[in-house]
Amino acid sequence: MLEFTPDQQMIREEAQRFLREQSSSEAIRLIVDTGASHDAGLWASISRELGWCAMAVPEEFGGLGLGATEVAILMELTGARLACVPFWSTVCLAAPLLQSAGSEPAKAKYLGAIAAGEMAVTVAYADLSVADPAATVAVKALRTDGGYRLDGKVAQVIDLEAADIVLVPAALEDGATALFALARDAGQSVAPLEVLDRTRPVAALELAMEVSAESRIDEGCVSAGQFREALAFANLGLAAEQLGAAQGAHEVTLAYIAERVQFGRTIASFQAIKHRCAKLVVEIAEARSLIFGAAQGLGISDAAESALEIAGARVLASDLQFRAAEEAIQLHGGVGFTWEYDPHLYFKRAQANAALLGAREAQLDRIAASVFGDGGVK
Amino acid sequence: MSDLNAFRTEVRDWMASHLSGTFAELKYRGGSGEGDVLPELRKEWERELAAGRWTCPGWPQEHGGRGLSVAEQVAFQEEYSRAGGPGRIGHIGEGLMGPTLIAFGTEEQKKRFLPGIRSGTEFWAQGYSEPSAGSDFGNIKTRARLDPVTGDWVVSGQKVWTSLAHLSDWIFVVARCEEGSVGRNGLIFLLMPLAQPGVEIHPIKQIGGGAEFNSVFFDGARAKADDVLGQPGDGWKIAMALLGFERGISTLGQQMSFQQELDLIVEISKENGSDRSPAIRQRVAYAWTGLRAMRYLAMRVLSDDQSPETRREALTYKYQWSNWHRDLGRLAMDVLKMDANVVSDDPRRERLQQMFLFARADTIYGGTNEIQLNIIAEQGLGMPREPRGKL
Numbered sequence: 001m002l003e004f005t006p007d008q009q010m011i012r013e014e015a016q017r018f019l020r021e022q023s024s025s026e027a028i029r030l031i032v033d034t035g036a037s038h039d040a041g042l043w044a045s046i047s048r049e050l051g052w053c054a055m056a057v058p059e060e061f062g063g064l065g066l067g068a069t070e071v072a073i074l075m076e077l078t079g080a081r082l083a084c085v086p087f088w089s090t091v092c093l094a095a096p097l098l099q100s101a102g103s104e105p106a107k108a109k110y111l112g113a114i115a116a117g118e119m120a121v122t123v124a125y126a127d128l129s130v131a132d133p134a135a136t137v138a139v140k141a142l143r144t145d146g147g148y149r150l151d152g153k154v155a156q157v158i159d160l161e162a163a164d165i166v167l168v169p170a171a172l173e174d175g176a177t178a179l180f181a182l183a184r185d186a187g188q189s190v191a192p193l194e195v196l197d198r199t200r201p202v203a204a205l206e207l208a209m210e211v212s213a214e215s216r217i218d219e220g221c222v223s224a225g226q227f228r229e230a231l232a233f234a235n236l237g238l239a240a241e242q243l244g245a246a247q248g249a250h251e252v253t254l255a256y257i258a259e260r261v262q263f264g265r266t267i268a269s270f271q272a273i274k275h276r277c278a279k280l281v282v283e284i285a286e287a288r289s290l291i292f293g294a295a296q297g298l299g300i301s302d303a304a305e306s307a308l309e310i311a312g313a314r315v316l317a318s319d320l321q322f323r324a325a326e327e328a329i330q331l332h333g334g335v336g337f338t339w340e341y342d343p344h345l346y347f348k349r350a351q352a353n354a355a356l357l358g359a360r361e362a363q364l365d366r367i368a369a370s371v372f373g374d375g376g377v378k
Numbered sequence: 379m380s381d382l383n384a385f386r387t388e389v390r391d392w393m394a395s396h397l398s399g400t401f402a403e404l405k406y407r408g409g410s411g412e413g414d415v416l417p418e419l420r421k422e423w424e425r426e427l428a429a430g431r432w433t434c435p436g437w438p439q440e441h442g443g444r445g446l447s448v449a450e451q452v453a454f455q456e457e458y459s460r461a462g463g464p465g466r467i468g469h470i471g472e473g474l475m476g477p478t479l480i481a482f483g484t485e486e487q488k489k490r491f492l493p494g495i496r497s498g499t500e501f502w503a504q505g506y507s508e509p510s511a512g513s514d515f516g517n518i519k520t521r522a523r524l525d526p527v528t529g530d531w532v533v534s535g536q537k538v539w540t541s542l543a544h545l546s547d548w549i550f551v552v553a554r555c556e557e558g559s560v561g562r563n564g565l566i567f568l569l570m571p572l573a574q575p576g577v578e579i580h581p582i583k584q585i586g587g588g589a590e591f592n593s594v595f596f597d598g599a600r601a602k603a604d605d606v607l608g609q610p611g612d613g614w615k616i617a618m619a620l621l622g623f624e625r626g627i628s629t630l631g632q633q634m635s636f637q638q639e640l641d642l643i644v645e646i647s648k649e650n651g652s653d654r655s656p657a658i659r660q661r662v663a664y665a666w667t668g669l670r671a672m673r674y675l676a677m678r679v680l681s682d683d684q685s686p687e688t689r690r691e692a693l694t695y696k697y698q699w700s701n702w703h704r705d706l707g708r709l710a711m712d713v714l715k716m717d718a719n720v721v722s723d724d725p726r727r728e729r730l731q732q733m734f735l736f737a738r739a740d741t742i743y744g745g746t747n748e749i750q751l752n753i754i755a756e757q758g759l760g761m762p763r764e765p766r767g768k769l
Contacts, residue, residue, distance in 0.1 A: 001677050001678075002677035268761050274756070278750075278751040278759070282698060285691035288691065289672070293673070309670060315667055316671060364664060367666055368663040371662055
């Protein structure tokens, strides 16, 4: 059967309480309106004091050695509050890649720093919009006497400004993929992009630089399987965030319609509106079940089966997040499309997330290829 | 875990050796839209199950069950369906009447009724809905009057959508026993034999041609004084408790048969080329996703998790499975293309056609979509209740 352990339940309750206080609408707007890369105070609390980044890092590297379920719980809750912190990029995108493809010294150094809450890390995948972003590589790595020369441009890197380290997959001359870790002042160019979703910053990365041999951190090149393993975790975390953001948008909406009076009654009393809210609960239930079912099985069940469940979770979560956000706007009526009220923040995050790591069609194609057993239609 | 696997093996072996010979004909039958097929053989199958102690396995041992845990009951349901176990004619007695008798019946009532249910020799029907008491179940008009001479209750009125009444021996009837009472008050829960003067059963032919439902007319029919469950006036309480016993353990078995339907759709689409349509592929993948999500939702609901999320989301289960199944029916027909319209004796096609048609009932019986959404909004989200009209 499927339920949280008492420890997981406790993590959930405490995180929920903390984020309600610390990632309020006012706090988010401070970031959104000033154009800051992230909420540095909140990030310090989350990473250093609360130890959330240590959850899934193995104990040998200073982490708590917990699993995907704990991370999904925290992703759900940061999503619900649109917390402006590089949590997903560090914990779901970068840490699993370090874990699956990093050399032992690199793991000790970077995973240790992540677990200690001392480091935000992101990954410069060439194209984050496809289900397999490691299939193409935008950066070339040429061996030099002292190390490597890196050249290339990555159009969009999430949380790049906030990251202390960016991991860069780069193609070697023989076509294999190596992984480099660059500190923020290593000589790369970072150009922040003006984006619709200001709760999660994106920047372009340009590399034309020499790096030392020590910057290369993979254990004899990164295989497609290692990328896949890391990306499964990123996708699962993203799905959980989408679930949370949907729940957050829904709660904002329920609070508003319970107060708004028209025709002498709250608009929450109209059946047309009740049914729309109830349908969202149906979709939330569906997405939550698949996300936490997949989280519980990740690393235990067959990896291919887990990947399919995560693909399905992304489909449901992407549909759900957009639906919840558009319903938030519609049910707020006139104020729903103003800057002052929160629905637009959820709406923009929904669209931005839907395009990440494979849109629903790509996820469904993966599932179909397996269900039909034909590897997909060419 | 290994105990559970051993248990699964036991069920699988039993099914393999018993759902064979004359019973082989029953494989995968009696499901969606064909609840009334092969009734005599399916009654014999109930007795076969009983001989193997596989009827009522979730009942406590003192009442003849095996006292299985929830996980074991789920495993049983899954293995039963996986093996192609037919739709259970004894389902209402085993899943609804039995647990209600155990909770509310007198010792004498338990002694009289439970063995017949467990042995597959007495079958039950459910007398709830009436022509003007569907979603509005409190609007029951069937009357029960006390005969002062015998102490019997004399019943007049009409019940409708009564599954398998024509194959059943007994019916439980919720009736109005207090003149002038309305809504939840003044109701009584009666246990009545169907073979008696004053009871007439008329089949209702369904959308797919079968007739699993009936209208049951009562005109001076009798329930013995000893056959009242609880006290007169307790009818609503007992009727609601009975619905609560259907905790969804059978739903994982139901999902196994959904999976078989989806497998059939994939198989046929590969044969007729529908699998090359990107749109069909996406719909199949979406159906796969929905079914997997339902599986985990059922596992959450069955886990006794009391978190507010799970309690609220448990209310969505009926809406989810019924709408998923209805959509699957349409997908099945779209995969079959022109063949969907042609009746043939290909059992795969027949099964999908019946499913397509009968799935339209899924979003109506047991609480319509619209009632489900009201329940989710009101009980799950605490939104204002629907006002009652005055008609």
